[in-house]
Amino acid sequence: MPFTVPHWAPGAPLQPLSFDWLTRAGIELAVLRLDLLDPLLSGNKWFKLKPHIEAAAAAGADGLISLGGAHSNHLHALAAAGRRFGFATAGLLRGEPQDTPTVRDLQAFGMQLHWLGYGGYRKRHEADFWLPWRARYPRLLPVGEGGGGLPAARSCAGIVELARQQLAALGWDDYHGWWLAAGTGATAAGLVLGERGARMVHVATAVPPGHGVEAALPAILAEAGMADTGYRLRDASRGSFGRLDARLASFIRECEHASQLPLEPLYTGKALLALRDEVEAGYFAPGTRLLFLHTGGLQGRRAMAQRLEALAAVRQE
Numbered sequence: 229m230p231f232t233v234p235h236w237a238p239g240a241p242l243q244p245l246s247f248d249w250l251t252r253a254g255i256e257l258a259v260l261r262l263d264l265l266d267p268l269l270s271g272n273k274w275f276k277l278k279p280h281i282e283a284a285a286a287a288g289a290d291g292l293i294s295l296g297g298a299h300s301n302h303l304h305a306l307a308a309a310g311r312r313f314g315f316a317t318a319g320l321l322r323g324e325p326q327d328t329p330t331v332r333d334l335q336a337f338g339m340q341l342h343w344l345g346y347g348g349y350r351k352r353h354e355a356d357f358w359l360p361w362r363a364r365y366p367r368l369l370p371v372g373e374g375g376g377g378l379p380a381a382r383s384c385a386g387i388v389e390l391a392r393q394q395l396a397a398l399g400w401d402d403y404h405g406w407w408l409a410a411g412t413g414a415t416a417a418g419l420v421l422g423e424r425g426a427r428m429v430h431v432a433t434a435v436p437p438g439h440g441v442e443a444a445l446p447a448i449l450a451e452a453g454m455a456d457t458g459y460r461l462r463d464a465s466r467g468s469f470g471r472l473d474a475r476l477a478s479f480i481r482e483c484e485h486a487s488q489l490p491l492e493p494l495y496t497g498k499a500l501l502a503l504r505d506e507v508e509a510g511y512f513a514p515g516t517r518l519l520f521l522h523t524g525g526l527q528g529r530r531a532m533a534q535r536l537e538a539l540a541a542v543r544q545e
């Protein structure tokens with residue numbers, strides 16, 4: 229059944245963060261808590277999905293079909309949106325059937341799931357990949373992995389305004405730049421679009437060099453007719469996407485104790501640790517004011533909780 233998207237513009241608080249490593253370096257940091265946007269539709273995912281959901285509604289589709297892994301924040305948000313706004317969803321999953329907290333939520337939200345195996349999932353960039361799925365679900369709009377591209381980036385540009393509206397409440401008249409995690413770079417491209425070169429966007433990549441962010445960001449900016457400037461990439465992957473280690477685990481634990489800021493390891497945890505390393509290496513001049521974007525993803529942390537605790541304990545011994 230075709231659906232309409234109700235007007236929904238949730239807010240997210242901008243909060244000051246205080247850590248001893250920031251104080252020592254004379255740096256001020258505030259975090260835009262997109263993780264608090266909504267209990268289910270949180271993080272950068274809502275901004276990235278919104279244009280796709282609107283396109284599906286405008287086309288008279290019944291819903292959307294997309295792909296991701298067994299812990300995917302993207303599929304989780306899409307399934308939650310489908311349930312919230314009353315549209316159908318289907319998810320194509322990487323690998324063999326698994327029972328993860330995310331998969332259980334997808335099922336509870338009513339998403340139709342199909343496991344593609346690893347080989348089948350690798351074919352997702354091939355020209356005819358969508359043909360059988362279009363035939364099977366002719367009334368669902370296909371959305372590529374992660375839902376990136378220019379429409380998603382344009383939607384993410386709105387995040388800049390969300391933060392700016394709250395600067396005065398922090399007692400800040402301005403800030404020098406953003407620090408955020410990137411997977412595909414679409415969210416970061418959105419901040420660059422929103423800033424229009426006014427402030428630097430520091431992009432801490434959750435994937436190692438060569439995994440696409442270097443190409444995706446300039447491509448989105450070029451499509452928007454903008455110069456390839458206003459950002460810098462910094463590898464925050466710690467060797468590979470998805471790798472957890474004891475230093476990261478104990479850093480996340482320390483942050484949570486010091487500031488009550490919940491972090492998931494793969495994106496926000498790695499990004500904040502990379503910021504600490506740069507602050508401690510003297511990259512930023514004293515007096516610098518930065519905004520850290522909390523891109524959410526906390527649902528994906530459930531499956532990693534035990535491993536994180538075990539790693540943090542190793543570090544303490």
Ligand SMILES: Cc1ncc(COP(=O)(O)O)c(C=O)c1O
Binds near residue numbers: 376
């Ligand atoms: C929690 C979280 N943070 C950051 C990102 C990176 O976003 P992008 O792919 O737009 O760079 C993602 C998604 O991939 C994510 O799930």
